[in-house]
Amino acid sequence: MKILVCGGAGYIGSHVVRALVERQYDVVVVDNFSTGHGGAVPENVTVIEGDIRDQILLKRVFEEHTIGCVMHFCANSLVGESMEQPIKYYHNNVYGTLCLLETMVEYNIKKFVFSSSAAVYGEPKILPITEETEKNPTNTYGETKLTVEKMLKWMDVAYGLKSMVFRYFNAAGAHSTGEIGEDHDPETHLIPLILQTALGLREKISIFGEDYNTPDGSCVRDYIHVLDIASAHILGMEKLMSGGDSNIYNLGDGKGFSVKEVIEKTKELTGREFKVAMAERRPGDPATLIASSEKAKQELSWSPEHSDLDNIIKTAWKWHLNHPQGYEV
Secondary structure, three states: OEEEEEOOOOHHHHHHHHHHHHOOOOEEEEEOOOOOOHHHOOOOOEEEEOOOOOHHHHHHHHHHOOEEEEEEOOOOOOHHHHHHOHHHHHHHHHHHHHHHHHHHHHOOOOEEEEEOOHHHHOOOOOOOEOOOOOOOOOOHHHHHHHHHHHHHHHHHHHHOOEEEEEEEOEEEOOOOOOOOOOOOOOOOOHHHHHHHHHOOOOOOEEEEOOOOOOOOOOOEEOEEEHHHHHHHHHHHHHHHHOOOOOEEEEEOOOOOEEHHHHHHHHHHHHOOOOOEEEEOOOOOOOOEEOEOOHHHHHHHOOOOOOOOHHHHHHHHHHHHHHOOOHHHO
C-alpha cells in the first residue's frame, strides 16, 4: 500500500512526505506546483505533476498505484486573497477536494487525512479553542475548509469513507537538517517575514497594532512546528489504517506568543538587529488565538515536542540562512 500526498511539494506537505519516508512508507506525490517546489520532495519519491481537479489524472494515479490512504495539503490558503478571489478558493479548495473524493469513492479508497484550519472557528469568544467551539469563519478561506469538513461527514455516512481532520493556526519552523522549509510567494507568515528582515532582505518588520488587550499590546498567536503537524497527520493516518473512525483534532501549543515576543526572541537567537515599525491594526485581527490540543494528545498520543518557540525560530533560521532566496538558490 502506498500513501498519496496531494500537495506534497508545499510547505506542510513536503515535511509530511519527508516524515513518511523516514518511517519507511512508500509515498506518491501529486502537486500542480502552483505554490510547491520540486526541491522540497526527496529524490526517491514518485512525483506526478497535476491538479486534483483533473479526474483523468487521478484515475491514472489510482490505477497505476495501490493507494491505501490519501493525504490532502493542496488548498489555496491566503486569507486576504480569499476575500478578493472567492471563486478561486471555492474552485480549488472545495471543488478540487470533491473531485478527489469522488475519484476515491470510485476506486474504493476509504482513508483520507485532511489538513484543515483553525480559521473555521472565526473569532471565538472563549479561549482556548476546543474542537467543540462554535464554527463561524470570518473569511472565504476558513469557509472553504469548513465546507470540506461538512462534505467529509456525509462521505462517511454514505460511502464509509473515513477521515482524520486537523485544525491548526500558525505552522512554523523547518526541518532540523535545514534542507526544506518555508518558501511562499508572497510571504505572509510572521516568522519568515521577521527572518527575512534579519537577513536584510526586507527593510523592516511591521507590528500591526500595539493596543490590543494582551500583556504587551500586540496580538498573541499559537505557533506549532511543522514537524509536529506532520507527526499528528501520520498518527491520524495510522489510526485510520488500523480501523479507527473518523475524527477531528486541533493542533496547537496551548500557550501562544505575542508578535513582540516573537520579534525579540528572533533578535536574541539570530544575534541580528533590524528595524521594527509600528503600523495600524489590520481589520479582523483578533487579539488572541490559542488552540487546545488535549484531545489529540489523549486520543492519538501526540506530543508537540518540537514546538517551543526557540526551536521553531532556530530551525527556521537554519533554513533561511541556507536558502535566503528559498528553493531558487
